[in-house]
Every structure is written in C-alpha cells, then in structure tokens.
Amino acid sequence: MTDSNTTACACEGQCNAAVWNELDEFIASHERGRNSLIQVLHKAQELFGYLPPDVHQHVADQLGLPVSEVLGVVTFYHYFSMQPRGRHTINVCMGTACYVRGAKKVLEALQEKLGIKMGETTPDRRFSITTQRCFGACGLAPVIMVNSDVHGRVTANKLTGILNQYE
Amino acid sequence: MKKAFRAQVLLCAGGACISSGTESVRDAFQRELGEQQLNEEVGLITTGCMGMCEVGPIVVIYPEGVFYQKVKSEDVAEIVKEHLLKGRVVQRLFYKKPSTQELVQAMNEIDFFRLQEKIALRNCGNIDPEDIREYIAAGGYEALGKALTNMAPPQVVEQITVSGLRGRGGAGFPTGIKWRATADQPGKPKYVVCNADEGDPGAFMDRSLLEGDPHSLIEAMTICGYAVGANQGFVYVRAEYPLAIQRLEKALTQAREMGLLGKNLFSSGFDFNIEIRMGAGAFVCGEETALMHSIEGRRGEPRPKPPFPAVKGLFDRPTVLNNVETFANVPYIVLNGGMAYARLGTEKSKGTKVFALAGDVNNTGLVEVPMGMPLGTIVYDLGGGIPNGKKFKAVQIGGPSGGCIPAAHLNTPVTYESLPQLGAIMGSGGLVVMNEDTCMVDLARYFLEFIAEESCGKCTPCRVGTRVMLELVNRICNGQGTMEDLERLEELAGVIQKSSLCGLGQTAPNPVLSTLRYFREEYIEHIKDHHCRAGVCQSIMHAPCSNACPASVNVPAYLAYAKEGNFEEALRVHLRNNPFPSICGRVCPQWCIDKCRRSDLEGPLAVRAVKRFMSDLRDDYSELYPAKVPANNRKVAVIGAGPAGLSCGYYLVLLGYDVTVFERREESGGLMRYAIPDYRLPRKILAKEISNLERLGLKIKTGVAVGRDISMADLRAQGFEAFFMSSGAGHEIMPKIPGVDLPGVYPGTAFLEQAARSQPMNVGRRRRSGICC
Known part of the structure; x- marks a missing residue:
C-alpha cells in the first residue's frame, strides 16, 4: 500500500497487514472466480469501510478476474462505496411510507444540521449521510438508521438527541 | 425438553x-421474574413480528392472551406483580380502539388480529425464531417429513397446483406450473432460489x-428441491x-445440526x-433474471x-425462483393438502395474502387476510382508519410498479384480477x-x-x-408544466410499457398513469393555477398556511409584523389579498392552522386571533390599502354583494375600474349578514369593513335585483362593459327522509336567515334543533 492510500482510508492509518490478511483468508475460503465476487466485496467493505482502487485490484488478482469487471460490479450496486465513510453512517429511509410521513423534511434538517449533503462525510469524519429505499420498518415511519440502530418516528427536532448518542 | 409453565x-x-x-423490556422481565422467583413458573419468549408495529413493544401473556401495548421497561414490574402474581390485568396498557377509545383486553378481540387468517405468518409472533425446537413443536418439518417419506415428487407438485398458490412477489404466476416446468427439465444440477x-x-x-x-422458509425450499429434483x-x-x-444463518445451522438439512434427509x-x-x-435485482x-x-x-429460469436459470441450469411469502405457504399446503388452501380466497386468487400496512x-x-377482502376493510377495520382526524385520500398498492386507488374504489375486493382493472x-x-x-403529483414524481x-x-x-x-x-411540480406535458407523459408511458426489457421498466409508468387517472385535477391545478392543494410542492408554495388559505393571504408576513408590534404593516399585508380582516378574524374556518408548522412543536399558532386583534385596532383602512391604479373610466357591474362580489369589486377598484355592486336584498354582505348570527359576527364589524370599501370608491346599490328590476341589456346601455355574477352558490338539498315537509323543518340557510333577521321562529318547547346545510 502506498502512503497516499493510507491517508485516504477511513481507518485513519490503522489499516494494516492484519486487515489484508483477514481479507485474503476470506477469499481463500471461497471458490475462486466470479461467483464469490459480491461476497468478497461485502467482506472488504466491512473491513476497510469502503472500496478504494487498490482493493479492487487486489480482489481482481485474487479471484482471477479483470479489474474492470470488479469495478463494474462495485459501481452497479448502491451498497458499495468508493468514498471513505465517517465513523457513523446515517441512513435516511426514503421508502414510500417514510416519504409520505415526511422523510424529505428529516433529510433536509439533517443536511442543514451537519452542513453536508447526502453522500458526503463531515470534515471530522464523525458522520456520513446516505439514503436508502426502505429498511422494512415502515410501521415506524419516518425512520433513520445510524449504523445498524433503527430510530423510528423521527422528526427534525429529535435529530440532535439521536446524533448525540454517537461520538 | 422444554418445561411446562403456568x-x-x-x-x-x-x-x-x-x-x-x-430489549430493555426483555431485560426488565428477566430481572423482575427473577426477583419475584417466578422463573420456574413463567416462561419468557421473544418472538418474531406480531404484526402490529404501531403499538410496539408488544407483550402478550398466555394462557389468557392478554395484549399489552407500548410496554416500557418501567411498566414491567407492575405487569409482573399485578398480572403474573395477583392475576389482575394492567388496564392502562391495553389497546384502545381508535374509533371509540374502548379498551380491549385480549389479543383475539382486537379487529386487527380477529379478522386475519394466518397461514404464511402462522408462526410469526408465536414462537421463538431462534429456537428450532419451538418450530418443530408447532408442527414444523412435519410437511418435509411427509413429502420425503410419503409422497413422490410429482405428487408434491400436484398439491401445489391444486392449492392455486400464485407468486406472492408481485406478478402472481401460478407456483405449481413453475415447479412442474422445472421438474420436467432433464439433467442435473437444478437450483431452488x-x-x-x-x-x-x-x-x-x-x-x-x-x-x-x-x-418455514428452509423447510419449504427443501420440499421444493425434492419436488423439482x-x-x-x-x-x-x-x-x-x-x-x-x-x-x-442461525436457523440454517440448527437445521443442519438436527439433520433436517444436508445429506440423506x-x-x-x-x-x-x-x-x-x-x-x-x-x-x-428483485427481477428474477x-x-x-x-x-x-x-x-x-x-x-x-x-x-425462462425453469429452463435456463442460475448458472444456466433449470431453476425455481419464488419469493419468501410464496415459500412460507408451502409447508401448510403439503401438510393439509392443496384443497385446504384453495378453500380460502376467490376463484382465481386462492389462499391468503400478507399486506404491509404503512403510511397514514x-x-x-x-x-394476513383471505384474498378478496375489500380494500376498505383492510384500511378501516384492520388498519383502524386514518389518524389525527385527517381525510383518506388514496392507497398506494404494489410499490413503484403499482398504482393509487382512491376512496371511490375502497369496496373493491383485493385479488390478482381486480387490481389491474383499477390501474394497480x-x-x-x-x-x-x-x-x-x-x-x-409529488407522489408520482x-x-x-x-x-x-x-x-x-x-x-x-x-x-x-x-x-x-x-x-x-x-x-409540473415546479409550476412550469403545460397541458401538453400531460399528453406527452401518457404517450411516453405507453411506449415505455410496451418496449422495456424487464418488469421494472414495463411497470414503471404505472404510478404516473394511475395518479393521472384518478387525480388528474391535481396535475391541472399545478399547471394552470400553480397551486398544490396538499401543500407539498415547495417551489409553487410560499408557506403551508398561505397555501391553505383560499385568499392566499401571506400569513407568515403579517404574523412577523404583528410579532414586532407593527400592526399597521401587518394589516397592510393582509389587505393586499383580502379586504375583510376583521370579519375573517372572527369567522374564518382557518385552514391555515391545520397546516401550521408549529403543530410539530407545541401546537399551531392562533392565527385568527392575531388577525382579529390587529384589525380591531383600526376603523379606517384608507391609508393601508394598496395604491390604486389611475382611473380608466371603464364600468363593471358586479351582481350580488356577498363576500365574492365585494372582494371582486375591491380588486377591480384597485385596478382603476368604476365598479357598481347590485344587491337584491335591502342590505349588502350576503351570507355574512344573512346567515352568520350576530354573536359570531357583530353587524358593526360587517358595517365597518363594507364602509371602508365604499370609502375606497366601490359603489353598492341595494334593493336592485338584476334580471327583475333591471336587465343586463339596460346595464349595458348604461355603459357597463363587463359583469361579474356572484349571485350566491348556496342551494339547499333537503334529505330524502320522511317528515322533511312537516312544519318547523327549515333548510339550514333559510333558518339562519330568519334568525339573522331576528324574525320570530317556532323552534318548539324543547328547543332541540339540528342544522343541516
């Protein structure tokens, strides 16, 4: 890994050989080839927080695929990110039920509060904002998910209280 | 072995x-049950979703089946001490019927549960999903055993066909046909997805x-694998x-450990x-290929x-692909026979369907209800209706490929056949x-x-x-649309439906087409009037309150001036759109406060009271009216001196016209005078605002009925070039019930007019009257 990659990484310099080894072990436990690509990318994103170009290259080499094919898959699926994420990812549900119950207002308030737009990360790397289509928690609409915690019946006023739970 | 609990x-x-x-409720139960030494007597089970997400966390206590809603960890001590120790139910945690506020004790007495028929969801909420023994105790894996030991694969397919089960993922393709097609393919491997x-x-x-x-999914997929090879x-x-x-993952591990998944089942x-x-x-990726x-x-x-996947599917091999809910029905069908399943539902849509109720x-x-249940029953009886006294507008069914169904079709039975006829x-x-x-329109967007x-x-x-x-x-949402855009939308929708590769594209225009079909007038309002009646489309809306005001008064502006104590300026803002601040300050139905954003915080602002206060400070508005355009000496006749006629006259006078309002009755004001009682709208307030208009230059001639005392031709001859007819929109329709022609039964406005004229009326001794307008 080059220095420039280290500084761009969300792990803030902690990513090291151990993480790469864990990825390689995961790859080794799976069938070599295209069939395992998406599972490997899930693992890589879990380990690195996002999927930078050197990870694409590494995965491509290990699975015996052209890097263009890896990139094609990474860019096709929303779940895979090529940008570093903050320590906490705030997912605003934009499913129909949440939309009808005011998700747009929640997203606007959140963007204003953190001073970043959807898809961006705060300069202190504390929060990233993303949107998703339906967490299947429609009974609690509108819903936001911070990391894997679901917060239901969110209003603009409740945001401060929710965000304070995450340092 | 699991213990038996009381x-x-x-x-x-x-x-x-x-x-x-x-989770905190569960911890509290564990602690309390331990403290009260009930661990040996009372079992605590965390189950899957019971379905009534709105009132969670939910606790149900058996054998009585008592249903507690919105339980917090603080409530647990009371439940344990009262219910489990003393046998006294905790009423304050009962479910309340939204319509009557009546308390309901037992789960199966709540309409939401009572009207359901659970097959796919049979175990959800009844067993601990993380414990395979509970699934087995509830009859789980019995169907798999029956299929593997007593049925040949074609017999399994036959039962699925007989059941009439259709794909629950959306398209409704008959599951039996799909399975048979895959089973008929020669060679191995085949796949179940x-x-x-x-x-x-x-x-x-x-x-x-x-x-x-x-x-239940694992069991069903295994049965399917057996049936199709x-x-x-x-x-x-x-x-x-x-x-x-x-x-x-946990379930798969347990099934493997128990030998219910793997080799030689x-x-x-x-x-x-x-x-x-x-x-x-x-x-x-919801699309199968x-x-x-x-x-x-x-x-x-x-x-x-x-x-098709049955021929060439996953890895180019024959593949059965069904969704979760479809599979969840399979064990029941195999165990009870296809006929048992087919007894539910309608002729072509058999069995039950799970619906996710969300939104307002x-x-x-x-x-989960039998197919063919009317939509209205689902929304109102199971769903409990619309919260906060709001009005139902539509149900969106089928997601981005579906459509909206308006109130007029709430009686439609929900089946695979009926919904497409409605565009969903x-x-x-x-x-x-x-x-x-x-x-x-915003929803379509x-x-x-x-x-x-x-x-x-x-x-x-x-x-x-x-x-x-x-x-x-x-x-259109931004107020820049044209009527031709609607035609273009419909044309394009047709092309996309016909020529897209997969279901996603072929159904993509549905939400637009169905909203155009049932709510075309809303599109037209956006295009022609730049008005969004729901107050959603930001770019054609100033503020939700102003948007809701029929006169489009700039509510935030006059409230801001009033807050500064500048009541003159506040009144000036009001008069730009509406010449009757004192009157509206008393009798306006105040649609603005229904939409007030402060409702989300502490409650709506008292907009009407502010208006009344600021306008009552002044008798003469002369200095506050908008500047008049120089007179153009063109004459306009307004017929009828009610609020519409007077407002029209007001705007035209400001534009420089010479306006005369003709009124049939002896005094001006229309319904403001002849329908609203004096205690609601004092006559001196009415007189004040009308005389202000006269001071501005509006001429009012009372006691002249156009068409009787003077003809339109006469008025034209007198030089009137344009006419505004505001003769009143009221027309009474008496209810068609016996007795409406009896003495003492008055139509609403006639009654109010007599009262307003202070004419004696016989309202009977007991003075029980109802007004119906």
Whole structure:
C-alpha cells in the first residue's frame, strides 16, 4: 500500500497487514472466480469501510478476474462505496411510507444540521449521510438508521438527541 | 425438553418493536421474574413480528392472551406483580380502539388480529425464531417429513397446483406450473432460489417472515428441491436486513445440526443444502433474471425471456425462483393438502395474502387476510382508519410498479384480477395509506425518481424514458408544466410499457398513469393555477398556511409584523389579498392552522386571533390599502354583494375600474349578514369593513335585483362593459327522509336567515334543533 492510500482510508492509518490478511483468508475460503465476487466485496467493505482502487485490484488478482469487471460490479450496486465513510453512517429511509410521513423534511434538517449533503462525510469524519429505499420498518415511519440502530418516528427536532448518542 | 409453565410471556422482537425498545423490556422481565422467583413458573419468549408495529413493544401473556401495548421497561414490574402474581390485568396498557377509545383486553378481540387468517405468518409472533425446537413443536418439518417419506415428487407438485398458490412477489404466476416446468427439465444440477430482495418501498412481510419464522422458509425450499429434483438452494437477501440474515444463518445451522438439512434427509436418500447470498442494494435485482446474475457475481442486469429460469436459470441450469411469502405457504399446503388452501380466497386468487400496512393509518404493521377482502376493510377495520382526524385520500398498492386507488374504489375486493382493472397491481403487498396532505403529483414524481435511479440502464426505454418522464413531472411540480406535458407523459408511458426489457421498466409508468387517472385535477391545478392543494410542492408554495388559505393571504408576513408590534404593516399585508380582516378574524374556518408548522412543536399558532386583534385596532383602512391604479373610466357591474362580489369589486377598484355592486336584498354582505348570527359576527364589524370599501370608491346599490328590476341589456346601455355574477352558490338539498315537509323543518340557510333577521321562529318547547346545510 502506498502512503497516499493510507491517508485516504477511513481507518485513519490503522489499516494494516492484519486487515489484508483477514481479507485474503476470506477469499481463500471461497471458490475462486466470479461467483464469490459480491461476497468478497461485502467482506472488504466491512473491513476497510469502503472500496478504494487498490482493493479492487487486489480482489481482481485474487479471484482471477479483470479489474474492470470488479469495478463494474462495485459501481452497479448502491451498497458499495468508493468514498471513505465517517465513523457513523446515517441512513435516511426514503421508502414510500417514510416519504409520505415526511422523510424529505428529516433529510433536509439533517443536511442543514451537519452542513453536508447526502453522500458526503463531515470534515471530522464523525458522520456520513446516505439514503436508502426502505429498511422494512415502515410501521415506524419516518425512520433513520445510524449504523445498524433503527430510530423510528423521527422528526427534525429529535435529530440532535439521536446524533448525540454517537461520538 | 422444554418445561411446562403456568404462564407464558411473549415479547415481540420484530424489527419495529426492537427499535421501540424490546430489549430493555426483555431485560426488565428477566430481572423482575427473577426477583419475584417466578422463573420456574413463567416462561419468557421473544418472538418474531406480531404484526402490529404501531403499538410496539408488544407483550402478550398466555394462557389468557392478554395484549399489552407500548410496554416500557418501567411498566414491567407492575405487569409482573399485578398480572403474573395477583392475576389482575394492567388496564392502562391495553389497546384502545381508535374509533371509540374502548379498551380491549385480549389479543383475539382486537379487529386487527380477529379478522386475519394466518397461514404464511402462522408462526410469526408465536414462537421463538431462534429456537428450532419451538418450530418443530408447532408442527414444523412435519410437511418435509411427509413429502420425503410419503409422497413422490410429482405428487408434491400436484398439491401445489391444486392449492392455486400464485407468486406472492408481485406478478402472481401460478407456483405449481413453475415447479412442474422445472421438474420436467432433464439433467442435473437444478437450483431452488428464494427471492428475499424485498425492494418495494413500503413492503416488509418478507423481512418479518425471515426474522420471525426462518425455518418455514428452509423447510419449504427443501420440499421444493425434492419436488423439482434440485439439491442446492440459495436465499438472496437484502444487505439492508442484517437481523434477517443473522436469524436465517442461525436457523440454517440448527437445521443442519438436527439433520433436517444436508445429506440423506429423513433417510430418504435426498440431499439438500441452502446458502445465503447477500444483495448489495439494487432494486432491479428483485427481477428474477437480474437476481440470478447477481448470485453469479455479475452486475444485476436482467436479460430477455425466454428462456425462462425453469429452463435456463442460475448458472444456466433449470431453476425455481419464488419469493419468501410464496415459500412460507408451502409447508401448510403439503401438510393439509392443496384443497385446504384453495378453500380460502376467490376463484382465481386462492389462499391468503400478507399486506404491509404503512403510511397514514392508525395500525401500521403486517396483516394476513383471505384474498378478496375489500380494500376498505383492510384500511378501516384492520388498519383502524386514518389518524389525527385527517381525510383518506388514496392507497398506494404494489410499490413503484403499482398504482393509487382512491376512496371511490375502497369496496373493491383485493385479488390478482381486480387490481389491474383499477390501474394497480398486487405487487408484493405493500399498502401505503395516504391522507389529504399527500400531493399525488409529488407522489408520482417520487416513484419516477426512484425508478430513474434504479433503472439498470441496459435498455433505452427504461433508462432514458423514465428520466424524460421525471423531467416532465418535475416541471409540473415546479409550476412550469403545460397541458401538453400531460399528453406527452401518457404517450411516453405507453411506449415505455410496451418496449422495456424487464418488469421494472414495463411497470414503471404505472404510478404516473394511475395518479393521472384518478387525480388528474391535481396535475391541472399545478399547471394552470400553480397551486398544490396538499401543500407539498415547495417551489409553487410560499408557506403551508398561505397555501391553505383560499385568499392566499401571506400569513407568515403579517404574523412577523404583528410579532414586532407593527400592526399597521401587518394589516397592510393582509389587505393586499383580502379586504375583510376583521370579519375573517372572527369567522374564518382557518385552514391555515391545520397546516401550521408549529403543530410539530407545541401546537399551531392562533392565527385568527392575531388577525382579529390587529384589525380591531383600526376603523379606517384608507391609508393601508394598496395604491390604486389611475382611473380608466371603464364600468363593471358586479351582481350580488356577498363576500365574492365585494372582494371582486375591491380588486377591480384597485385596478382603476368604476365598479357598481347590485344587491337584491335591502342590505349588502350576503351570507355574512344573512346567515352568520350576530354573536359570531357583530353587524358593526360587517358595517365597518363594507364602509371602508365604499370609502375606497366601490359603489353598492341595494334593493336592485338584476334580471327583475333591471336587465343586463339596460346595464349595458348604461355603459357597463363587463359583469361579474356572484349571485350566491348556496342551494339547499333537503334529505330524502320522511317528515322533511312537516312544519318547523327549515333548510339550514333559510333558518339562519330568519334568525339573522331576528324574525320570530317556532323552534318548539324543547328547543332541540339540528342544522343541516
């Protein structure tokens, strides 16, 4: 890994050989080839927080695929990110039920509060904002998910209280 | 062996209840049961989703089946001490009927549960999904045993065919035919794939099934494998459902440990295994060919059919692909026979369907009902109607491929056949209820944006067509649309439907077409009047209160001036749009406060009271009216001196016209004088605002009935060039009931007019009167 990659990484310099080894072990436990690509990318994103170009290259080499094919898959699926994420990812549900119950207002308030737009990360790397289509928690609409915690019946006023739970 | 308990506490650990605090409630129960030394007597079970997500966390205590809602950890000590120790139920945690506020004690007395018929969801909320023994105790894996030991594969397919089960993922393809087609293919391997990529926003039944009863899916897929000759299954789950994945993984491990998954099942020589594949957030992967591409590690793009998956599916091998809910019905059918299932539902839509109720409805959650239940029963009886006294507007059914159904069609039985006639589809069963605050144009925009983003880009009609449709609808939402845009939308919709490669594109125009079909007038209002009646479309709306005001008075501006104490300026703002601040300060129905944004905080502002106060400070508005345009000496006649005629006269005078208002009655004011009683609108207030108009230059001639005392031709001869007819919109329709012609029965406005004229009326001795206008 080059220095420039280290500084761009969300792990803030902690990513090291151990993480790469864990990825390689995961790859080794799976069938070599295209069939395992998406599972490997899930693992890589879990380990690195996002999927930078050197990870694409590494995965491509290990699975015996052209890097263009890896990139094609990474860019096709929303779940895979090529940008570093903050320590906490705030997912605003934009499913129909949440939309009808005011998700747009929640997203606007959140963007204003953190001073970043959807898809961006705060300069202190504390929060990233993303949107998703339906967490299947429609009974609690509108819903936001911070990391894997679901917060239901969110209003603009409740945001401060929710965000304070995450340092 | 599991112990026998004298009471069981079932705690809902569905996704929604967990976010509402199930875990702390469970901890509290463990602590309290321990403190009261009830561990040996009372069982505590965390179950999958019980369905009534709105009132979670839910606790149900058996044997009585007492239902407690919105339970907090603080409530647990009371439940344990009162209910479990002393046998006294805790009434304050009972469910309240939204319509009558009546308390309901037992779960099966609540309409939401009473009207359901649970087959797919039979175990959800009744067993601990993380314990295979509970599933087995509830009859689990019995169907698999029966199939493997007593039935030949074609017999299994036959029972599925007889049951009439159709694909619950959306398209409703007969499951039996699908299985037979795969079974008929020669060679091995074949595959069974479960589509758990529940992408339709507003649908969450697959999530609840995976979280609440994962073994039923494992059992069903294994039965399917046996029936079609496949030995390998894949479950394709959304990455957004981490809890579902976790519980399914646990269930798979337990099934393998028990020998219910793997080699030589039930000593039949049949092997079956299941693997989980995680999706990665692409809606199009709900389409079967795209889903299989994704399992193969490719971009999730669909391909043309045929060949169908039954012939050439996953890894180009014959494949059965069904969704979670479809599979969940299979064990019941195999165990009880296809006929048992087919007795429910309608002729062509058999069995039950799970619906996810969400949006503006009291009881959000999951319900499973027999096919053919009227939509209105689902929304009002199970769903408990619309919260906060708002009005029902439409139900969106079938997600981005579906459509909206307005109130007029609430009696429609929900079947695969009836919904397409209304421009919707069954889809996966997401039912999003919408009230009057939803803008139907904005909703169409929302779905188009969704589709345009989720289009995989492979075929042009979907990739480009939906973008162009989105641009057109965006223009309409922004008040820049034209009537031709509506035609263009419909034309383009037809092309996209006919020429797209897969189901996503072919159904993408549905939300636009169905809103155009039932709510065309809202599109026209956006285009012609630049008005969004729901107050949603920001760019053609100043503020929700002003948007709701029929006179479009700038409410935030005059409130801001009033706050500064500058009442003159506040009044000036008001007079720009409405010449009657003192009158409206008393009798306006104040639609503005229904939309007031402060309602989200502490309650709406007292807009009308502010208006009344600021206008009562002044008798003479002369200095505050907008500047008059120089006189143009053109004469306009206004017929009728009610609020409409006087307002019209006011605006025209400001524009420099010479306006005369003709009024048939002896005094001006219309209904303001002849319908509203003096105590609601004092006559001196009315006189003040009308005389202000006269001072401004409006001429009013009372006691002149145009058409009787003077003709339009006469007026034309006198030099009037234009006429405004405001003769009153009131027309009484008496109810068609016996006795309406009896003495003492008055139509509403006639009664009010007599009262306003202070004429003596016989209202009877007991003075019980009802006014119906």
